[in-house]
Amino acid sequence: MKTLMTVAAALGVMLMASTSFAASAEEVMKKSQAAFLYQGKDFKVRVTMRLVSKSGQERIREMTMLRKNFGEPGGEQKYFIYFHKPADVKDMTFMVYKYPGRDADRWLFVPAINMVKRIAAQDKHSSFVGSDFSYEDVSGRKVEDDTHTLTKEEKLGNRDCYVIKSVPRAGDMDYAYKLSWIAKDDMLPLKEEYYDKRSGLYKVFTADETKVVKGFPTVTKRTMKNLQSGHGTYVTYTDADYDAGIPDSLFSERYLRQPPRKWVE
Amino acid sequence: MxxxxxxxxxxxxxxxxxxxxxxxxxxxxxxxxxxxxxxxxxNMLPATSDVRVWNDGVEKTFALYEDTIVLGIVNERGVLNKETLEKIKRITGEILELKGVAARDVSSFTTIDNVTVDGGMLNVGPLMTSVPETEEETDKLGKTLFENPLFIDRIISRDGKTAAIYVPLEDGSNGKEVADSIRGIVSEEKGDERFYIAGDPVARxxxxxxxxxxxxxxxxxxxxxxxxxxxxxxxxxxxxxxxxxxxxxxxxxxxxxxxxxxxxxxxxxxxxxxxxxxxxxxxxxxxxxxxxxxxxxxxxxxxxxxxxxxxxxxxxxxxxxxxxxxxxxxxxxxxxxxxxxxxxxxxxxxxxxxxxxxxxxxxxxxxxxxxxxxxxxxxxxxxxxxxxxxxxxxxxxxxxxxxxxxxxxxxxxxxxxxxxxxxxxxxVEWFKKGSDVRVADSVINRNLGGTSLGYVVASAEGDEYMKTPEAMRYMEGLQRHLEKLPVVGKTTSVVDYVKRINRVLHDDDPKYDVVPDTKEAIGQYLFLFAMSAKPSDLDNVVDYPFQKANIWVQLKTWDAQAMREVINAVEQYKKANPTPMELKPSGIAYFNLxxxxxxxxxxxxxxxxxxxxxxxxxxxxxxxxxxxxxxxxxxxxxxxxxxxxxxxxxxxxxxxxxxxxxxxxxxxxxxxxxxxxxxxxxxxxxxxxxxxxxxxxxxxxxxxxxxxxxxxxxxxxxxxxxxxxxxxxxxxxxxxxxxxxxxxxxxxxxxxxxxxxxxxxxxxxxxx
Known part of the structure; x- marks a missing residue:
């Protein structure tokens, strides 16, 4: 009887340990998301995306991205994107209302026919403007949608990292699991590896350069490489600015049609 | 002596x-x-032979696969019913797991991109994400399928009795092994459906x-x-x-x-x-x-x-x-x-x-x-x-x-x-009449656009030319001309996407099923499409700088001569309609020729x-x-x-x-x-x-x-x-x-x- 109690107690302790371990892994992911995608009240940046195919062909996407938080980290956000390049899509604008727990609303303005069109929410893991980043990679995935475990802690380069394994709770994701290296100091993700059931590692994210902007550590160069297709996307952030005072009214159909120069230049 | x-x-x-x-x-x-x-x-021709170098180049430029297996699913009562659709979904899922299959570009009901408009809302995404439960849902799927020319004769036959799954293979994988695995998968399925596996890699x-x-x-x-x-x-x-x-x-x-x-x-x-x-x-x-x-x-x-x-x-x-x-x-x-x-x-x-x-x-x-x-x-x-x-x-x-x-x-x-x-x-005719390979090929060729695939690659002098209305209209004309050949079952090009988007953006008005008048509109439509679609959709038909375009020509026979007819028809069209573009054949059908x-x-x-x-x-x-x-x-x-x-x-x-x-x-x-x-x-x-x-x-x-x-x-x-x-x-x-x-x-x-x-x-x- 006594031994049974001891075993039960031991089991209990182990169980608690593992749950607290899991909870802390989830904490890390939440903090990382806050640091990566919710820094400041608002954020303005010029984004250059270089899409490179296996054979070395290149496509450039250049846009101004405006982001504003409407709530806590992990909560509602609005995005306003103005395209500069390629040349024939100049003046195209794209707007996203992101809600926690339900599908985002999206609108697109097509200047050639002067039309704003709502775009249905869909696969969060479909490609963002033809890049190797999915919509989810750009605007974030709900932390609770995955089970996170801390697999180890190790140095990546010269920085101490948590290595967290995230397994989707629902089975319809592209990946079977993901490993993230989260820097202990600024909580930014330095590397992510995506694995699928069939062929193992197939997609790798790396944060290649981090700068501190208005006190916020910001990833200014990042890469996503698809190892299966050989396609890669290289992203550079320039003119990043936080708390610029983006007005709420900007995120409207009216400004989608006529984006104010001040914000998109 | x-x-x-x-x-x-x-x-x-x-x-x-x-x-x-x-x-x-x-x-x-x-x-x-x-x-x-x-x-x-x-390998009768060395990897350095002109045709192989050219074909490899085309495959790279347009992110194409050298080999594709076609799985035909035939149900005499029509494939648009819950049971058959469930099978299609299940089989596709299993095919995606197979080794040697380029899973990201498998085309099936559940993976192919569709552009639709519903209540003013534009939707670019997979044709069928879940199997329709009710009759109305099934009818809606049918309507979606048959109103999109990109699907007819490709993944669904006109009579609705045949569906197809296209399975591209990674370089160097063995077509027979993948085909055998697919045979294993479909043999698990019970019911009225019959399954046919065809394509050059299978035969070869x-x-x-x-x-x-x-x-x-x-x-x-x-x-x-x-x-x-x-x-x-x-x-x-x-x-x-x-x-x-x-x-x-x-x-x-x-x-x-x-x-x-x-x-x-x-x-x-x-x-x-x-x-x-x-x-x-x-x-x-x-x-x-x-x-x-x-x-x-x-x-x-x-x-x-x-x-x-x-x-x-x-x-x-x-x-x-x-x-x-x-x-x-x-x-x-x-x-x-x-x-x-x-x-x-x-x-x-x-x-x-x-x-x-x-x-x-x-x-x-x-x-x-x-x-x-x-x-x-x-x-x-x-x-x-x-x-x-x-x-x-x-x-x-x-x-x-x-x-x-x-x-x-x-x-x-x-x-x-x-x-x-x-x-x-x-x-294919190296196999006897009545052999699996030959039967599968003739069934699929009879019901769909064709198992043999050739390309006509258009290249212009400068970048961005493929976005111009004249390039688009030229390709459209060429496609209609080629489709007149009895050996040609279907053609597909970037023009088909542009026309589709034009129509959908204008609330599905058939009047807009045409090439738009300005280069800007074409560029923006394609950008819009690429914002949500699989990258390969466009990559397969245009190159990055829009200097080259690729017209897919599905042939209903593996006769080497069929591709010669296509090449002659292209020449003929070009003679009658001069263009600054260069038009060159490619693809497996061309290779075979x-x-x-x-x-x-x-x-x-x-x-x-x-x-x-x-x-x-x-x-x-x-x-x-x-x-x-x-x-x-x-x-x-x-x-x-x-x-x-x-x-x-x-x-x-x-x-x-x-x-x-x-x-x-x-x-x-x-x-x-x-x-x-x-x-x-x-x-x-x-x-x-x-x-x-x-x-x-x-x-x-x-x-x-x-x-x-x-x-x-x-x-x-x-x-x-x-x-x-x-x-x-x-x-x-x-x-x-x-x-x-x-x-x-x-x-x-x-x-x-x-x-x-x-x-x-x-x-x-x-x-x-």
Missing amino acids: KKFSLVEFSVNHPRLVVILTLIVTLAFATQFPKVRTDTNPK DTFGNEMFKLMAIFAPIAGMVMLLVRYLMFRDLFLSVTLMMDAMISIVWSMGLLIGLGFPIHVMSSMAPVFLMAIATDSMHIYNEFYFRYRENKDRKAAIIETMKAVSRPVRNTALATAAGFAVLMFMQIIPVKVFGGLVAFGTISLRVLSFSFIPAMFMFVKEEKIDRIARSEDIGSDRTARFLRKLAGFGIHRPGTTVAVGLLLFAVAVFGITKIRVNNNL VWNDEVLWDMVKGFILALIVVFCILALDFRSFKWAVIGYTPLLFTILLLYGVVGFVGKDFDMPISVLSCLSLGMAVDFAIHFVSRLRQRLKETAGSEPLGDALLWTAGRPGKGIMRNAVLFAASFAVMIFAPLTPYITVGAFIVCMMMLSAIMTIIYLPALITLTRGWLFKGDMQ
Whole structure:
């Protein structure tokens, strides 16, 4: 009887340990998301995306991205994107209302026919403007949608990292699991590896350069490489600015049609 | 004579010669474990060939796959019902997990991108994310499917009874293995649906696989048949086995050499053993003559030496002619053709070396009384075969005019037949009617756009041109023009996406199912599409700088000629509608066309070269141009007749047939050499005491029997192939059986007739 109690107690302790371990892994992911995608009240940046195919062909996407938080980290956000390049899509604008727990609303303005069109929410893991980043990679995935475990802690380069394994709770994701290296100091993700059931590692994210902007550590160069297709996307952030005072009214159909120069230049 | 001494050496030291032969054979056999095979007929052209480099470039530019398997799902009640759709979803899911499948670009109901508008909301995403539960949902899916021209004839048939899943393969994966896995997946499904698996990689890899199996089965069977026929001819197992060994040893030598030199065994070289076995039958003449000699002489050793003296010249020269016929292939362009030519030439030479060493040596081990018994049956007067052959020759000798006239008539008919020959190659038709591969292909081709895929690549001078309305409208016009061809089932290009988006953005108004008027609108539509669609959707049809566009042309047949029709139609359209764009063909269908042309014409060129070389050898051998012309006639006649029949029957002149032309030449010439050499020898020996007619009859009866035996043996072993499940083997089998019998008969009838007719000319200034 006594031994049974001891075993039960031991089991209990182990169980608690593992749950607290899991909870802390989830904490890390939440903090990382806050640091990566919710820094400041608002954020303005010029984004250059270089899409490179296996054979070395290149496509450039250049846009101004405006982001504003409407709530806590992990909560509602609005995005306003103005395209500069390629040349024939100049003046195209794209707007996203992101809600926690339900599908985002999206609108697109097509200047050639002067039309704003709502775009249905869909696969969060479909490609963002033809890049190797999915919509989810750009605007974030709900932390609770995955089970996170801390697999180890190790140095990546010269920085101490948590290595967290995230397994989707629902089975319809592209990946079977993901490993993230989260820097202990600024909580930014330095590397992510995506694995699928069939062929193992197939997609790798790396944060290649981090700068501190208005006190916020910001990833200014990042890469996503698809190892299966050989396609890669290289992203550079320039003119990043936080708390610029983006007005709420900007995120409207009216400004989608006529984006104010001040914000998109 | 040097060769002569080899024979003497062999009969004096039979044991040593046999042991030496076996040691050399073992040395070649040690190379066998290093064997590599290459079953891919695509490798007939080197990776550096223009067409492969160009196709690889196109594949890279447009992120295309070299090979795609098509799975057709047929339900006579229509595929748009919950059960069938669930199966499609389940099967797609399982296919995505298969090794070797490029999962990200599998096209099925659940993975293909669709552009729709619903209540003012634009939707770009997979056609079917979940299986419809209610009838309304199913109807809605049907409506979506049938209103989008990108889907009709591609993933759904017009009658709604056939759905398809397109499974692209990663580079280097084996089409047959993936197809077998897919077969495993669909065999789990129960219900009314029938499943069909088609596509070039299935046909190609299945063929490669079957071919090696067939070679492993048919080469030994052919060997056994030869052994049996020989036994029936000579009633002596030991000598029959000796003859067999002769063939086997040369096969081991040449295959050992091939493997040792590091060449992979290829589609063509895998045929070499059967060819060598056939060529080995030429040693029949040694046996034939030996028994006659022994009967006259009763001394084994002397009989051998005399036999070799009598037949050495023709045996040596036939070998030379055969070897030369194949060796010319070494000067061709296509590497496997070269290797094949060299391989068979080497094997033929080896066979002859064995004929002068190993075979005489083996004769020394046969018991005298046994030889005696067999030899007694070999009498030119009493033997039924010999009598029959003399009768045949007699016909030629006594009615030379009639014989030649009939020949000329046949010749005219044959030439007419040859003009009707259609040059074509169809990989799928290499399988028998009713075989899985062929049935699947015809079902899918009947119901959908087609399993064979070609591309027309448009390239402009500068970037961005493909976004202009004029480029778009040009491609649209070209597509409609190509679709008029009966062989074209469907075409797809970037224009189809642009028109689709234009219509959808304008609330599905059919008025907008057109190319928009400005480059900006086109650029923005494509950008909009690319914002949500799979990257490959656009990558497959336009390159990154929009300088090139790719029009997909689905063909309803694997005929190499179908792509030629497409190319001609493109040229025709371009002539009528000038454009700054360059239009070039590509894709697997184009590859098949080029491959077919190159291999085929290489073989034809080789054949013509062989004809010349063989004629020269004949002339040198007979030391007479006139005799060469006479000896050449039955050979040429046989080949013309056969190809005439090919033309009349309507059999495509394809690769297997073209390969055969070289063999037929190499073999048929043997008979003429034997006949003419022995006749002239006889005339010399009898020194005018025997009239020409009698000498001809003697030749027809004695060496003629060897010719007939050779032909029967040869034909018997190849007849086995008529029962093969792959049509090229049936063709080869039937062709060779006909060729051997025909050329033997031609030699026996026509040579006497021609010689009788032209005796004045032939013997002018000669010994008579």
